[in-house]
Amino acid sequence: MVMNRQIFTIEQVNNYVKSLMDNDPLLQDLWIRGEISNFKRHSSGHMYFTLKDNQARIKCVFFKYYGESLNFIPSDGMSVLVRGNISLYSKDGQYQLYVRYMEKDGIGELYAAFETLKNKLREEGLFRQEYKKPLPAYPKRIAIITSHTGAAVHDVIKVISKRNPTVDILIIPVMVQGEYAKDQISAAINYANTREDIDILIVGRGGGSIEELWAFNEEKVARAIFSSRIPVISAVGHETDFTIADLVADVRAATPSAAGEIAVTEISNIYETLNILNRRLQDSITHKLKDLDNYLNNLSNSYVLKYPERWFAAYDQRLDYAMEKIRANMTNVMSTKSDRFVRAVSYLEILNPLSIMMRGFSIVTDIEKGDIIRSIDQLHENMKVKIHLTDGNATCNITSKEKEPANEY
Amino acid sequence: MNTELEKSITSLNFEEAIAELEEIIEKLESQESDLTLEEAVELYKRGILLSQHCNQILEKAQQEIKILTKNQNGELEEISFVEE
Numbered sequence: 242m243v244m245n246r247q248i249f250t251i252e253q254v255n256n257y258v259k260s261l262m263d264n265d266p267l268l269q270d271l272w273i274r275g276e277i278s279n280f281k282r283h284s285s286g287h288m289y290f291t292l293k294d295n296q297a298r299i300k301c302v303f304f305k306y307y308g309e310s311l312n313f314i315p316s317d318g319m320s321v322l323v324r325g326n327i328s329l330y331s332k333d334g335q336y337q338l339y340v341r342y343m344e345k346d347g348i349g350e351l352y353a354a355f356e357t358l359k360n361k362l363r364e365e366g367l368f369r370q371e372y373k374k375p376l377p378a379y380p381k382r383i384a385i386i387t388s389h390t391g392a393a394v395h396d397v398i399k400v401i402s403k404r405n406p407t408v409d410i411l412i413i414p415v416m417v418q419g420e421y422a423k424d425q426i427s428a429a430i431n432y433a434n435t436r437e438d439i440d441i442l443i444v445g446r447g448g449g450s451i452e453e454l455w456a457f458n459e460e461k462v463a464r465a466i467f468s469s470r471i472p473v474i475s476a477v478g479h480e481t482d483f484t485i486a487d488l489v490a491d492v493r494a495a496t497p498s499a500a501g502e503i504a505v506t507e508i509s510n511i512y513e514t515l516n517i518l519n520r521r522l523q524d525s526i527t528h529k530l531k532d533l534d535n536y537l538n539n540l541s542n543s544y545v546l547k548y549p550e551r552w553f554a555a556y557d558q559r560l561d562y563a564m565e566k567i568r569a570n571m572t573n574v575m576s577t578k579s580d581r582f583v584r585a586v587s588y589l590e591i592l593n594p595l596s597i598m599m600r601g602f603s604i605v606t607d608i609e610k611g612d613i614i615r616s617i618d619q620l621h622e623n624m625k626v627k628i629h630l631t632d633g634n635a636t637c638n639i640t641s642k643e644k645e646p647a648n649e650y
Numbered sequence: 651m652n653t654e655l656e657k658s659i660t661s662l663n664f665e666e667a668i669a670e671l672e673e674i675i676e677k678l679e680s681q682e683s684d685l686t687l688e689e690a691v692e693l694y695k696r697g698i699l700l701s702q703h704c705n706q707i708l709e710k711a712q713q714e715i716k717i718l719t720k721n722q723n724g725e726l727e728e729i730s731f732v733e734e
Contacts, residue, residue: 377665378665378668379664379665379668380665381663381664381665382714389717389731394733395733398715398731398733402713402715406711406713407707407708407711407712407713408713409713409714409715409716410713410714410715410716410731411716411717411718411728412715412716412717412718412731413717413718414717414718414719508708511708512708514668515668515701515704515705515708518668518671518672518675518701519701521675521679522671522674522675522678522694522697522698522701525675525678525679525694526678526690526691526694528678528679529678529685529690529694530687530690533687533690
């Protein structure tokens with residue numbers, strides 16, 4: 242035998258295989274479907290299990306820092322989808338899946354079903370704001386549709402009783418998960434609507450995984466909520482995700498406790514409201530009476546009722562004034578006319594020759610021609626003239642004439 | 651107005667009573683309303699009764715916490731709820 246052998250340590254071999262695996266791109270990120278078995282959670286928080294199916298199995302490790310994103314507790318027999326990379330644990334010479342993410346198998350289908358139903362109901366208008374019924378401000382009885390054993394029912398009762406211990410509560414117990422949940426929840430909603438004594442429905446449960454909440458994503462439940470005459474508060478304990486029930490409900494509460502707070506006003510606030518209303522009632526009647534009093538005062542103090550004669554006086558005065566004006570006008574017209582008459586008469590007086598003659602003047606005319614003699618030049622000796630006086634006339638002979646010397650002015 | 655006043659106040663629940671009280675106050679507060687003195691006083695009287703009724707409802711109410719169950723004959727029954 243030719244002694245030309247290269248001897249490796251086990252570690253060297255394992256490291257070599259590991260490096261091959263670590264450099265293979267496919268092995269760095271893959272999804273595997275399988276069932277969990279031999280599940281162990283170490284005190285360190287890391288999880289170890291085997292993933293198997295009918296043909297094969299593979300070892301898996303799920304380190305604590307990745308496991309924190311889990312929203313369920315893995316257990317044997319659970320069907321899951323895992324995502325991770327494959328590498329070799331050289332100490333054991335075993336390759337294994339280093340899990341970075343795990344979800345329950347079928348979740349993907351659930352999400353798809355959720356989206357499909359959501360879109361369908363949205364198109365039908367079941368989520369529309371116009372269909373949301375207002376909550377009554379002062380409910381007398383509230384029905385809670387949930388499991389009678391869960392924390393949810395306890396939380397709602399506690400909050401309601403603390404806020405207003407006069408509000409009655411009726412628990413309508415239902416299964417909130419599992420095969421019969423959707424039928425029981427929708428039947429309970431329909432039943433509540435046959436009663437006249439329920440003012441608000443709280444429908445919900447405490448938080449859980451998507452499968453545990455699934456009944457609240459069922460079409461049957463959605464339709465029962467939509468057709469409820471009684472306003473519905475959805476209270477599915479899951480702050481981040483909305484269920485279909487949340488979208489259809491009249492009001493969505495993030496938790497059952499929050500539903501209690503939304504449904505019921507604190508009794509101290511109700512007393513305060515009553516006090517304010519009482520005060521307003523007193524004030525309003527006081528005001529009303531004062532208004533009526535003022536009105537009466539105003540009426541009895543009104544000018545007409547207080548001094549009726551003054552009301553006439555104004556008219557009286559107007560009448561007087563009118564008469565005065567007429568009178569003044571008349572006088573004016575009369576006096577203007579009479580003035581003109583007097584003036585005319587006196588003009589006539591002045592022009593009347595008789596009146597001039599009355600003052601001693603006389604008129605001399607030529608007897609033959611009849612002309613009025615105005616100048617000495619019209620006269621000659623032995624000429625006959627007539628002298629006109631106011632009370633008669635006389636015929637005279639001119640015996641001599643003498644002309645005045647020419648007027649110097 | 652009178653028939654309305656005669657309507658039994660005690661049959662009203664809290665919500666109905668407080669709603670009517672608010673309505674009366676708004677009528678009385680309204681500047682435009684041409685209420686006669688008699689009408690205003692009648693409304694006021696009814697308001698006082700409603701307000702008293704509301705207070706009584708709150709004071710007298712005993713909270714009932716019940717759970718719906720089926721009895722042996724399969725009939726629905728409400729029994730007092732005791733938390734487990």
